[in-house]
Amino acid sequence: MAVMIIVPIVAFFAAYAVTRVPEPEELVNNQISYILASDNQTELARIVPPEGNRQNVKIEEIPKPVRDAVLAAEDRNFYDNPGFSITGFGRAALGQVFGKSGAGGGSTITQQYVKNALVGDDFSLVRKAKELVISAKMARDWNKDQILQAYLNTIYFGRNAYGIGAASKAYFNKDVKDLTPEEGAILAASIQAPSRLDPWTNRPEAEARWNYVMDGMVTIGAMNQGQRAAAVYPQVQDPALTQQTSVAEGTNGLIKQRVIDELAAAGINEDQVNTGGLKITTTIDPVAQNAAVDQVHQQFASLQQDLLGAVVSVDPKTGGVRAYYGGDDPVGWDHANAGIQTGSTFKIFALAAYLDQGGSIYDTFDSSPIQTGDATVTNVGGESCGRCSAAEALKRSLNTSYIRVEKALQGGPQDVADMAHRLGVATEIPGLGKTLTENGGPPFDGIALGMYPT
Known part of the structure; x- marks a missing residue:
């Protein structure tokens, strides 16, 4: 029993002694990902990570209420914890033993930064142990403000925005120093699932998460009850008005979003898609797809201007989607994925x-x-x-x-x-x-x- 306890402790401190914590700017590794039709040749969409999009800001430039919103969303004990969560590691270990890939969670902001910037997020105890060691050393080598600054300059907020400086522009078209507490809570809320929690396309879930963050700000003392009661959910700008680094025309932009959703369900998150250099082959038949889009345009040509329509062609043998049309706006409302009376x-x-x-x-x-x-x-x-x-x-x-x-x-x-x-x-x-x-x-x-x- 003593050996079982001592050996991991010795291994931890040995790894701790030789581990180097690099600077944030050493860690950027962006690559283009491609979404292809079923012929593995026809390109439907290209996801180009925003080189130059990342705009590092100093912690002093980020309003304190905005920083507090992130803490309320992701790590309410950030300034008090040692940089890692033993309980989260324990859940991950049990998940590894019992084959539950969804086990774990409860990662601190330090661990999230280490995962995103250094060790990746493959499901293994080795990766989790590395995350634990580096997080512990980072918490000792860096002060908390340095860690939070690095995290806020690295994390993905959706809309192809890496870092809070880029996110402030993408959602509100303003400098981060001008963000209100309510706007900061919008950005903080998006971290958990950037595309799904974009207020422009999914306000109910996004607002529910925003309320969780705002209530958390009261809990951690960053806002009083009167300020919370007076808070109004802010408007975000149309994603179409922001710089788009996802090259996709017409309804292909909507196909791209459905692909990202399916990848997320399979455990491949949006950050991996944006930076992983992936080639993603879909079930879309380019001939059927072109025919579906052409038919919609022909049918609507002589009809009223505000008519809406959608087409989804499914292979009955496989369930694969052969053609998909949800509208011509690549970042607009997807009528093929909307709830409509049948x-x-x-x-x-x-x-x-x-x-x-x-x-x-x-x-x-x-x-x-x-x-x-x-x-x-x-x-x-x-x-x-x-x-x-x-x-x-x-x-x-x-x-x-x-x-x-x-x-x-x-x-x-x-x-x-x-x-x-x-x-x-x-x-x-x-x-x-x-x-x-x-x-x-x-x-x-x-x-x-x-x-x-x-």
Whole structure:
């Protein structure tokens, strides 16, 4: 037992003695990443790290409330801790033993800086041990303000902005010295997940994180309750107005964002994409993609100017997306990834649930008006088949028949929701939350008629 304790301690101090802590500017290593179509040749987007974007600022130039916002978001005991978290290391060790890559967390600002600037973030105890050793030595060799300054000049804030100086320009088009506490909290909130927490594209989640940071500022004594109560969520500027280092035209910019989201889900974060020199091959078929975009433009050419549309073509064998169109603005709202009511298309999920429970497409249903809740459901144009098969009612898109199909299900509307999710309808949508639910409870009967955004 004594050996098990002494050996790691000796190893720690031996590594500590020979470890050198480099300066922040020695550590920049930016590379271009490419997003390619399925032919591995057609370029959809190019992610160019912002050489020269990083604008180092001195700690004195950063308003204290802005610094406090970062501490409230990332490390509330920064000025008191030894530079590392033993409990976080313990969780990572257990995660390594049990194969849980999501274990760990609780890293201090010093550890985050060391991870981002020196040791990387691969999932291993060796990497975590290096992080611990360097963090401990850095906490001894540097004072806390030096560490915080290096961290704030290195961390990624989204919008291709590395360092708080660049982030201040990207989000608010102002020098960092002019940031308000509320604006500082926006930047601090973005550190956790820069693209997902951009207020321009996902205000609900971004504002929830901002509230967490602002409340944290009260907790650490950086703001009083009166200031907190008076705080107003600030506006950020349109990302399109900032310098774009992601080369992507039209809807390819939206494809790029979906790729980044999928990579993040696979454990490859946005910072790695921006600096890793990656070649990312997608399932997008360049022929199908061009055809989809051309078709949208042709169809919309003679229609009203404010009409919105989206196209997603999915390979039914693999689930891979072959073509994707969410709009022509590469940094605008993605209508292909937005929650929109589907209407009568959703009747197929009611039928699928009915068939799954042993029903038949030849079973017949009445098509007369039907009462559900406070509403009387009818068919468009007074259409009716009297009493006809589920298949015929689907062909005619009869609302009344499919309310009755739904009522024949063992679980009613919930069975329709469950079948839709089983067949691939998203369970959550950014900015919308959980889908196919009525305020967190079972859906209403109208789910069979496509009343819920998906």
